[in-house]
Amino acid sequence: MRISSLMMAxxxxIMGIAFIFMAIRSADDTVWNTITIxxxxxxxxxxxxxxxxxxxHFSGKKKK
Incomplete structure (x- = not known):
């Protein structure tokens, strides 16, 4: 079974949101630390x- 590009997006x-959440949680006193950046x-x-x-995904559907 092949995963569509929309599902991968x-x-x-979801991974981007998770990394933003972890960055917010790791910012203790300042945002300018290495892990947060x-x-x-x-x-x-x-x-x-x-x-x-x-x-x-959408440009591929237009070409068909």
Whole structure:
């Protein structure tokens, strides 16, 4: 069974939300610590991949 790009996008969005949640929880006194910035960068990567998967899903449907 093959997973559609829309389902993969949803998975990436859920992972992005989870990384944002972990980044918020790890910010104790200041936001400018290494772990918080690293978690925010990973969440940004997840959201970008999710948006690209959604756009490829809908552009693939238009071509058919």
């Amino acid at each position: 949803i998975i990436y969005f 690293l978690l925010a960068v990973v969440a940004t990567f997840d959201f970008i991949v999710g948006f690209r998967l959604i756009s490829s």
